[in-house]
Amino acid sequence: MSGRAAQYSKPLSHYLRVKKLQIFPVLKRLSFSGQITWSAPAGHQWTLFFDRGQLIYGKGGVHPVRQWYRQAQARLPGPELSYSGLQSSAVAAPSASWLRARDYQLLQHWLSQGQLSPQALRDISSNIVADILFDVVQARETQYQLARQLPLAADQTSIYIDDTPLLTSVTDLWDAWLEAGLEAYSPNLAPVIQHPEPIRAQVSPRVYESLMQLLDGQRSLRDLAVKLGQDVLNLTQALQPYIQSGWISLVEVADFPSLEGLDPPGVIGAAPKAALKIACVDDSPLVCKALGQVIRAAGHDFLAITEGSRAIPTLLAQKPDLVFLDLVMPDTNGYEICSSLRKISRFKDVPIVILSGNDGLVDQVRARLLGATDFLSKPMEPIVILSVLRKHLAPARI
Structure with a gap:
């Protein structure tokens, strides 16, 4: 031996993190049935399901529902992904022995009904597992059970799921992620424009x-x-210069x-929850109708106000728990209504979510300065509406 230190083309941490994937051939050789769960100090958990050594499915992480929804939506764009559609499917979805995961049961139900092809189910499951494994590799410290x-x-x-090409793709992506200098960036983070003018x-x-x-x-x-x-x-690399510049x-x-927690309609024994009252101030009847369908399907009361001039007296009389507020209306605007509501003690802490077709940063900043709680662009997907309710209202009431 020359006595020279070994030279690594990649940092040692790379090998240590990718080493986590070496358990796959072991589980296959043992014809393992059950779950492997990785845990991180931050509290996140990732679980993969195996049957006789074969990979079936995965769930968990930072965004377990987002990762399922975006993959299912890409391959099942029908009405089944509306809240009421998910409720109806939840009634008929079977329970698969110890693999009791609501998202998996829904996919299996759609497969049995011919609404989802076997290849589409395999693609959804493979992409979810790929996201999970990348997050496990990116996590510095994990333990598994x-x-x-x-x-x-x-x-x-x-x-x-054929795990051989899957493991290769995850390893290759991690290699490329490191080579591009993206180690500190999680793909679970959301980009938001801070300085629009330089980008313009x-x-x-x-x-x-x-x-x-x-x-x-x-x-x-x-x-x-x-x-x-x-x-x-490629998307993250394209945004990287703007991120590094602070824009x-x-x-x-x-x-x-x-x-x-998706409760099918009419389930006997389900714990009753006090209905929330959600208001929408928008001059568009179509927007109010679409929003109302989602709110009512979730079991809450809905109040539609299509005349901005009637907004404040109606809200004072009805006392909603949350207000969706259009930014631009013919006879008034969301800025004025939001500012006026915040001066009333009853609405000091009521969540006010601004709706607008214009995503300009100036509008967002101005709305927040006047007391808006959140700012969302139209049109909103049903699951995003429910996410807003959960975000701004007590979870026990949602």
Whole structure:
């Protein structure tokens, strides 16, 4: 031996993190059935399910519902992903022995009904597991536990995932992520524009308008990648110069409401919850109708106000728990209403969520200075509406 120290082309931490994936061939060789769960000091957990050594599914992490929803939405764009559609599917979704995961049961139900192809289910499951494994690799410190279970019954046989190319793709993505200098960036973070003017000067008006609509802090890098049909690495690299310059920030974004708490309509024995009263002040009857359908399906009362001039007296009389407030109306505007409400003691702490088709940072800042609690762009997906309720109201009442 020459006595020279070994030279690594990659940092040692890379090998230590990727080493976590070496358990896969061991589980396959042992024909393992059950779950492996990784835990991180921050409290996050990631679980993968195996049947006879074959990978079936995964769940957990920072955004367990977001990661399921964005993959399901990409391959099942029908009405089943509305809140009422999910409720109806939850009634019929079977329980798969020890694999009692509501999201998995819903996918299996749609497969049995012919609404989801076997390949689509495999793609959804593979992409969810890929996101989970990347997060496990990116996490600096993790511990794992194994929970052995009996193999699934013959009538519960699932569509298996080929883990060999999956492990290769996760390792390759992690290599590229490090090489691009993105180690400190989690794909679960959401980009939001902080300084629009320098960006406006560098891109076309069309690109600038798209960026303002998409980079609102409500969609993670992974959400955006799936929505735009892009690779998350390429998308993050494209935004990296703006992030490094401080023009765009990466912020944490909340997960969607849990599917495990999805109560089917009319379930006997379900604990009753006091209905919330949610108001919408918007001159568009269509916006109010769409929002009302989601709110009522969730079991809450809904108040629609389509005349801005009637907003304040009606809100004072009805005393809603949360107000969705349009920013631009013919006879008044959301700024004036928001400012007036905040001067009334009854509405000092009531969440006021501004709705607007214009995602300009100036509008957001002005709305927040006048007391707005949150700022969302139209149109909103049903699950985003429910996420807002959960974010700003007591979880026990949602």
